[in-house]
Amino acid sequence: KENNYILNHPIIGKFNKVLSRELKDLYNYAFVALGNSEERLHWLKILKQNNYKVPNLIHPRSYISKSSNFGKGILVAANASIQSSTNLQDGVIVNTGSTVDHDCNLNKGVHICPGVNLAGNVKVGSKSWIGIGSCVIENIAIGESVLVGAGSSVISDLPNNVKAFGSPAK
Numbered sequence: 001k002e003n004n005y006i007l008n009h010p011i012i013g014k015f016n017k018v019l020s021r022e023l024k025d026l027y028n029y030a031f032v033a034l035g036n037s038e039e040r041l042h043w044l045k046i047l048k049q050n051n052y053k054v055p056n057l058i059h060p061r062s063y064i065s066k067s068s069n070f071g072k073g074i075l076v077a078a079n080a081s082i083q084s085s086t087n088l089q090d091g092v093i094v095n096t097g098s099t100v101d102h103d104c105n106l107n108k109g110v111h112i113c114p115g116v117n118l119a120g121n122v123k124v125g126s127k128s129w130i131g132i133g134s135c136v137i138e139n140i141a142i143g144e145s146v147l148v149g150a151g152s153s154v155i156s157d158l159p160n161n162v163k164a165f166g167s168p169a170k
Helices: 020-027 035-049
Strands: none
Touching: none
């Protein structure tokens, strides 16, 4: 339906319509709301190549430090907190009630699920997924395409392309 909205933004159709002349003439802005990081980044790239402006959607009940830096196509949900000197690259999702402390770096397509807590100076590689209610202690590096299971405690670095679960996450 053409009258559907998300956060006061209209849903204008399926992906196969996004490059049509009709939509490009009507809209300057487009946002990708997909949970799959690979697909989200793919469509962000296509939107940028086709001269769409890709906004960041920041919930009014979130906190964003003025010294944080954001790429494009980022979603920060209600009650999330992004602290000082934190960098979020394109296509990052920081979900409801999550905290991202000072000097963190979230690379392209990272998905932080609800209730996650990242301590200071955490690095998360592209397309990684940190499961609901997980925590990551300070100075940890999480590689690319890593899946951290729900409720896990990450207390040591994780290499690329692994699944880690538990407390401590292994």
